[in-house]
Structures are given as structure tokens and as C-alpha cells.
Amino acid sequence: xxxxxxxxxxxxxRLDLSGYIKGIEASDRIVLSRAIxxxxxxxxxxxxxxxQLLQKLLPKTGKSIRIGITGIPGVGKSTFxxxxxxxxxxxxxxxxxxxxxxxxxxxxGSILGDKTRMDNLSKNENAFIRPTSTxxxxxxxxxxxxxxxxxxxxxxxxxxxxxxxxVGQSETVVRDMVDFFLLLLIGGAGDELQGIKKGIMEMADxxxxxxxxxxxxxxxxxxxxxxxxxxxxxxSPASGWKPKVLISSALEQTGIKETWEMIEGFHAFTTxxxxxxxxxxxxxxxxxxxxxxxxxxxxxxxxxxxxxxxEKAELQVIDGTLSPGVASRQVVKEFMASISKT
Numbered sequence: 001x002x003x004x005x006x007x008x009x010x011x012x013x014r015l016d017l018s019g020y021i022k023g024i025e026a027s028d029r030i031v032l033s034r035a036i037x038x039x040x041x042x043x044x045x046x047x048x049x050x051x052q053l054l055q056k057l058l059p060k061t062g063k064s065i066r067i068g069i070t071g072i073p074g075v076g077k078s079t080f081x082x083x084x085x086x087x088x089x090x091x092x093x094x095x096x097x098x099x100x101x102x103x104x105x106x107x108x109g110s111i112l113g114d115k116t117r118m119d120n121l122s123k124n125e126n127a128f129i130r131p132t133s134t135x136x137x138x139x140x141x142x143x144x145x146x147x148x149x150x151x152x153x154x155x156x157x158x159x160x161x162x163x164x165x166x167v168g169q170s171e172t173v174v175r176d177m178v179d180f181f182l183l184l185l186i187g188g189a190g191d192e193l194q195g196i197k198k199g200i201m202e203m204a205d206x207x208x209x210x211x212x213x214x215x216x217x218x219x220x221x222x223x224x225x226x227x228x229x230x231x232x233x234x235x236s237p238a239s240g241w242k243p244k245v246l247i248s249s250a251l252e253q254t255g256i257k258e259t260w261e262m263i264e265g266f267h268a269f270t271t272x273x274x275x276x277x278x279x280x281x282x283x284x285x286x287x288x289x290x291x292x293x294x295x296x297x298x299x300x301x302x303x304x305x306x307x308x309x310x311e312k313a314e315l316q317v318i319d320g321t322l323s324p325g326v327a328s329r330q331v332v333k334e335f336m337a338s339i340s341k342t
Contacts, residue, residue: 071184187219
């Protein structure tokens with residue numbers, strides 16, 4: 001687009017609200033990337049602008065299918081996501097991939113890593129790949145990733161894929177912001193991984209056994225049978241959907257089409273029974289409460305006196321001289337008292 005927007009970007013000038021809106025509505029990937037950087041900024045002026053931007057774009061959001069993808073280390077998440085994303089673009093779908101990595105907020109290591117691992121997809125005009133900054137906390141992941149999802153939807157991306165780090169609590173956070181949660185596993189991984197799998201298998205709407213090719217095909221097929229049986233031992237999910245277990249090889253491009261058909265089947269099923277919209281509404285409610293907690297903490301830390309008291313209380317909690325519950329109530333009371341004085 002030979003527009004003033006692109007000229008401003010090339011000159012390094014800051015975009016105003018109108019510039020961001022026009023660029024995003026035109027599906028300009030550079031403007032979209034700049035907008036995500038804006039919402040991740042901790043500057044108050046940027047936060048005010050990002051609030052205005054999201055509010056203006058809100059009517060254009062909510063029309064995508066949001067997919068969360070997680071998996072154990074070595075399962076090949078990026079390779080699988082590139083294969084799935086590339087397949088979706090052949091169906092004329094616009095795909096955005098938001099990769100979550102706690103290290104990205106400090107070292108930015110995931111930025112080059114994700115784009116290198118998804119080199120072909122990153123060059124596809126119908127795809128957008130971007131790591132989302134965590135700010136060092138899981139709360140930051142939830143907040144900024146949700147906002148990034150809305151920006152991608154406003155830019156016309158129909159499929160939003162959220163890639164988790166594959167370890168820790170981030171799976172639970174991501175599960176609360178997507179429509180379909182896909183768990184990637186490999187066959188013959190050994191019993192040492194059972195603790196990880198049990199914690200997230202109950203959240204999964206679907207399971208795919210990856211690297212099902214060559215000598216791994218037999219173990220992948222056996223794992224498919226085992227996991228299919230295991231899923232029947234869990235309580236039925238609120239969606240009413242029965243999770244499926246598929247096998248796939250990104251190398252041989254097998255199981256990719258079937259994975260998308262599974263997701264489409266889930267979307268159709270949950271749309272008919274009302275779960276899809278109900279889950280979206282519940283997630284928005286959860287986001288609202290999380291945002292309140294985050295903003296209150298942010299405001300508390302803006303006051304040097306309160307910040308100092310919080311840090312002192314934190315030290316008392318660490319050395320065991322003050323319980324976390326008592327400490328939190330003391331800090332909140334101080335915060336409320338400071339508000340009443342203003």
C-alpha cells in the first residue's frame with residue numbers, strides 16, 4: 001500500500017489512532033505488528049492509545065476460530081503448526097500464529113527462533129507470526145495475548161493459533177482464551193512424561209500423535225490406541241464433545257487435513273449446542289476479572305510509598321514472619337486508605 005501510513009512507518013514516525021485503525025483494517029502486517037508492540041508497552045500514553053484502539057476495533061473481532069496448541073518438549077510444535085498453517089492457507093484461510101515464550105520478555109529469543117522454525121509460513125502473505133511478550137508473569141501472557149488475538153481478528157485473520165511453551169502453568173492460562181485446545185504427543189515417550197500429560201489431557205479437545213512416520217509409525221499407532229482409551233476414563237467435558245486422537249507426520253504431510261476437519265467438527269458441534277458462545281462469554285468474564293486484578297496491582301506500584309510497603313511485606317512473607325494472607329490485607333488496606341485521601 002503506497003499510503004501515508006507506510007511512509008510514516010518507514011520514517012520511524014509514530015502512528016496515531018487513525019493510522020493504526022486504517023492499517024489493521026487493511027491487513028497491513030507491519031502495522032499489526034506495531035499495534036501488538038503498542039499494547040505490550042508499559043508507557044501510560046501507549047496504554048491509553050491501545051485502549052482506544054481496541055475499543056474502536058472491537059466490533060470487528062470475535063469471528064475467528066482460536067486454537068491453542070501445546071505439547072511436550074521435542075514433540076515438534078513449530079513444525080506441526082507450520083504444516084497446519086500452510087494447509088489452511090491453501091484453503092484461502094488467513095492464519096495468525098501467536099507464540100508464547102516466557103523468555104521473550106527478556107531476551108527476545110523466541111522472535112527469531114519461531115520465525116526460523118516456521119520460515120515458509122512466515123513468508124506466506126496469508127499468514128502472520130508473532131511472539132507475545134509475557135512481561136515475566138503468566139498474567140502478562142493472558143492479558144497481552146488476548147489483546148493480540150483481538151488485533152489479529154480485526155485484521156481479518158480467520159484462524160488464530162496460540163503456541164504455548166509446553167511446560168508449566170501456561171497451558172491452563174491459554175486454555176482459558178481459546179476455543180479448541182490441541183495437545184501434541186509422541187509415541188513411545190516413556191513413563192517419565194506421564195505427570196505432564198495427565199495435567200493437561202483433561203483440558204484437551206483433541207490429541208495428535210506427531211512424527212508418525214518411518215520407524216515411529218508403529219509406536220505412534222499404539223500410542224493413538226492407548227490415549228484413545230485413556231480419554232474415556234476422564235469425565236465428559238462441559239462441551240459434550242468427545243475428544244479424538246489422531247496421528248500425524250508433518251514431514252509426510254499426513255494427518256494435517258484430518259486435524260483441521262476435527263477442529264471444524266468441534267466448532268460445528270459446539271455452535272449447535274450453544275457451548276461455543278457460552279465459553280467465549282465465560283472467557284471474556286474471566287479476562288475482565290484478571291484485568292481488574294492486574295490494573296489494581298499496577299496502580300499500587302505507581303505510589304512509591306505503597307510500593308515500599310509492599311516490598312517490606314514481601315520480605316516478611318519470604319522469611320516467614322508474616323503470613324501471605326495477612327500481608328495482602330495490610331497492603332490492600334494501605335492502598336484503599338491512600339485512595340480515600342485523594
